Amino acid sequence: MGYNMTFDVESGDFATAGQASRKIKKKLQDLGISSKIIRRIAIAGYEGEMNLAIHSDGGQILLDAEPGVITLRLEDTGPGIGNVDLAMTEGWSTASDSVREMGFGAGMGLPNMRNNADGFEITSRPGVGTKIKMTFDL
C-alpha cells in the first residue's frame, strides 16, 4: 500500500460535504480493506468533514494508508476550540439553529470520531486552528 490523498473542505459548504468521505470510502474499498473498518473510517471522516464545513474557516482532510494502519487527519485554520474537553462532551454543540434544523449539531461528532477510531488526538488553539489525528488499525 502506502497511499495518500488530500481533500479541501470549504467553510459553509454543506452541499458537497460528504464528498471526501465517499471518495475515501471508495479508495479503501479498492485497497481491499474490510467493510467494518471502512464503515468506521467513513463515519469518522464524515463527522470531521461536516465539522470543517460547519465550524471551521476551512481546512483539509488527509488520508494516509499504510500497511497495518490508516491515518485520517483533519486540519483547519481557525477559529479553534476554546475548551476541548467541553467540545468532546456528548451533546455539547455551538451549532446554529439553521444547522440544527438540517439534523446536524447533535454534539456527537467528536465523540463519534473518538469511538470509531483506535487512536484519537485533538489539539486546538483559539485563533490558530484545530488538528485531529485518528488512526485505524487494520
Add this chain to the structure above:
Amino acid sequence: MKVNELTQYPEFTCVNESALSDKEIECGYVGDLLSWVMGNADAGCAWVTIQTHVNIVAVAVLVEMSCIIIPELAELEEETVVKATEEGIPIFQTPKNAFEICAWLGAQGIK
C-alpha cells in the same frame, strides 16, 4: 423484503426508480439527527427521516443503507434526488407518518 418490492405498494412512491435494485431491506432505522443515525443505524436498513436535504444521501451511502423513506409526503429537494440517483440510493415518499411506516415495515416482517 427487497427494495424494489416496495414499489408494489401504492402508498410508497419511489422518486428515483433507476436507483432500485433487489437489495434486501435488512432492518429499519428512524432518526433525524444525522450524527445519531450514523453512529447507530445498521447497514442494509431502510431509513425513515423527515430530513430532505442532500446530506441524507451521504449518510445513506456511508452507512450502506438499502433505502430512505420520507414520511408524510415531505417535499424533497431536487438536489437530493439527483445525488441519490447518482449514488444508487432509492428514496421513497409516502403519506404515512414515521410511526405508521415502522409499524407497516414491522408487519412485513422487517425487524
